[in-house]
Amino acid sequence: MTLEMLIGLFGGLGLFVFGMHMMSDGLKTLAGTKMKKLLEVLTNNKLKAILVGTVVTMIVQSSSTTTVMVVGFVNAALMTLTQAAGVILGANIGTTVTAQLIAFNVTEIAPVFIGFGALITLFSTKKKNRELGSIVLGFGILFFGIAAMSTAMEPLRESEDFIYLLSTYGKNPLLGVLIGTLITGIIQSSSASIGLLQALALSGVFVSIGGTGAIQICIPILIGTNIGTCVTALLSCIGTSTAAKKAAFIHLFVNIFGAIWVMVLFAIMDSTLAVNPVYEFIIGISGSLINGDGDMVPNVARQIAMAHTLFNVANTIVLFPIIGYFVSFLDRAYPEKEEERGLQLDDRLFNNPSVALGQVVRETNRLAEMSFKNFRVACESIMDGNEKLVEEVVKREERIDEFQQGIVEYSVKLSNENMSEEENDRLAFILKGSHDLERIGDHAMNIGELAEVRATNKIIFSDLANQEVLDLISLTNNTLRDMVELMETEDIALCYKILDEEEEIDEMTENLKDDHIRRLNEGVCNPYAGVIFLDLLTNIERVGDHASNIAQGILGLKLHKGLITQSQFNNETKDQDA
Numbered sequence: 001m002t003l004e005m006l007i008g009l010f011g012g013l014g015l016f017v018f019g020m021h022m023m024s025d026g027l028k029t030l031a032g033t034k035m036k037k038l039l040e041v042l043t044n045n046k047l048k049a050i051l052v053g054t055v056v057t058m059i060v061q062s063s064s065t066t067t068v069m070v071v072g073f074v075n076a077a078l079m080t081l082t083q084a085a086g087v088i089l090g091a092n093i094g095t096t097v098t099a100q101l102i103a104f105n106v107t108e109i110a111p112v113f114i115g116f117g118a119l120i121t122l123f124s125t126k127k128k129n130r131e132l133g134s135i136v137l138g139f140g141i142l143f144f145g146i147a148a149m150s151t152a153m154e155p156l157r158e159s160e161d162f163i164y165l166l167s168t169y170g171k172n173p174l175l176g177v178l179i180g181t182l183i184t185g186i187i188q189s190s191s192a193s194i195g196l197l198q199a200l201a202l203s204g205v206f207v208s209i210g211g212t213g214a215i216q217i218c219i220p221i222l223i224g225t226n227i228g229t230c231v232t233a234l235l236s237c238i239g240t241s242t243a244a245k246k247a248a249f250i251h252l253f254v255n256i257f258g259a260i261w262v263m264v265l266f267a268i269m270d271s272t273l274a275v276n277p278v279y280e281f282i283i284g285i286s287g288s289l290i291n292g293d294g295d296m297v298p299n300v301a302r303q304i305a306m307a308h309t310l311f312n313v314a315n316t317i318v319l320f321p322i323i324g325y326f327v328s329f330l331d332r333a334y335p336e337k338e339e340e341r342g343l344q345l346d347d348r349l350f351n352n353p354s355v356a357l358g359q360v361v362r363e364t365n366r367l368a369e370m371s372f373k374n375f376r377v378a379c380e381s382i383m384d385g386n387e388k389l390v391e392e393v394v395k396r397e398e399r400i401d402e403f404q405q406g407i408v409e410y411s412v413k414l415s416n417e418n419m420s421e422e423e424n425d426r427l428a429f430i431l432k433g434s435h436d437l438e439r440i441g442d443h444a445m446n447i448g449e450l451a452e453v454r455a456t457n458k459i460i461f462s463d464l465a466n467q468e469v470l471d472l473i474s475l476t477n478n479t480l481r482d483m484v485e486l487m488e489t490e491d492i493a494l495c496y497k498i499l500d501e502e503e504e505i506d507e508m509t510e511n512l513k514d515d516h517i518r519r520l521n522e523g524v525c526n527p528y529a530g531v532i533f534l535d536l537l538t539n540i541e542r543v544g545d546h547a548s549n550i551a552q553g554i555l556g557l558k559l560h561k562g563l564i565t566q567s568q569f570n571n572e573t574k575d576q577d578a
Helices: 005-038 046-060 062-074 081-094 094-102 107-123 127-158 160-169 173-187 190-202 213-228 231-234 240-272 277-286 300-319 323-333 347-351 352-386 386-412 421-458 465-487 492-523 527-560 565-570
Strands: 289-290 296-298
Touching: 005 046, 005 127, 005 190, 046 062, 046 081, 062 081, 062 190, 062 231, 062 240, 062 347, 081 094, 081 240, 081 300, 081 323, 094 127, 094 190, 094 300, 127 160, 127 190, 173 213, 173 240, 190 347, 213 231, 213 240, 213 277, 213 300, 231 240, 240 277, 240 323, 277 300, 277 352, 277 421, 296 300, 347 352, 347 386, 352 386, 352 421, 352 465, 386 421, 386 565, 421 465, 421 527, 465 527, 492 527, 492 565
Parallel strands: none
Antiparallel strands: 289 296
């Protein structure tokens, strides 16, 4: 193999991989919301999971990408191992679509796709159209890369030494599996490896190998690519949860198990039958094509695509009834530690920004629940004089700070991904809203500290002051409860309710302060108790302000989506200096 051939092959492979990624990124952006919905409706039904895995992989054009996403989903507790197993089986089927597209061999019109794609991408003013343009452009570059690889390898069809090596050693199944595994492990893309094999077929190298020889050489390499693609998932599970590691091992098991039973079956058939009927079937359904010399020859590129599809479909059918047992074995062999679930955000979800954003929303909702709970416990500690509850408040406040910092850091990284305008608006709301939720936690911490001071100094509120604070706390608890529900449902009516409750909190707080100052002047209240009382009122009132900020943020999202008018937004909201 000459240096010129290597350079052409390397450049063609680069174009192929770049085109595939460009097409994949465009498809993910356009179909991101649909992919998110697909994953949300996923159930423990294995058949549904397989269908979802197939569709998602057809969109992202890479089983490695889907499997890495699955590892991320499991690590983020978005998906169970049973669901992951089904998606992985489906991913192996979905990845065969790329090979089927390549087999159409539309390299002659690839420049047309590149031209139209570039025009749309460069000159379109609408983002959706630019994404569509990148899909068309990526499609053209992909096929241009295939053409470049095929052209670079054309001299091999005239090389007697290469044909001899291919005929002599190519039919060694173990060597074929090893070659496929190593190449895919290095490239980390089974689609690229198979594309390389199909480019070799399109160059005409297999023409001189008669009968079923070509497909007999290619099938072990195809099986090896399925094993090699597991490297990506195995690398991606480093440093993840036990469940995520198990998801990566499921991927490895699926492909190694498939390789073993297929290779054993073929070895038996090849040794007992004159002609393997599977080879003949694949050749029969793949048809022929006219090569550059005008001769009718077998379509080996289509044979490769068909063999790849048939292998993965057959492996899915065989594994479908038994994959659940393997999942159960993994659960028993590697049980997860019982511990409180931490922040479930994983960079692997960036492969699909819509899904990553959905997970940020879920974790922000969890942050809201923690902030509400800490406020409730802190108020209970100061009113009941229970210092043990303050320790709980302190520990939860540390988790709240950790969550908020993690959400902000993850959101900033996510903001660099390709998202729609609506998704960017929601991300901006999360960044601001998570700060409001963290501040609610800070005020809860302040109340906890006041509880310690009150308990240490045995400060007693008057019965009237005690009842007034309890009424204010009750109203604020209701507001925070509505806030948590609002973040789950985004109900506009709840926004208005929270804004009304916040006004009531402000009014009640001002009245309580006035009443307290009057009692101080009358000598009814202890001055030192009065300081604690006023600080407590201030912290509670600020909590209401932050809940109001959340409601205003949700209304802002509704305004941008056109669900409310600007006048409605202006009339129902007000600035908060919190």
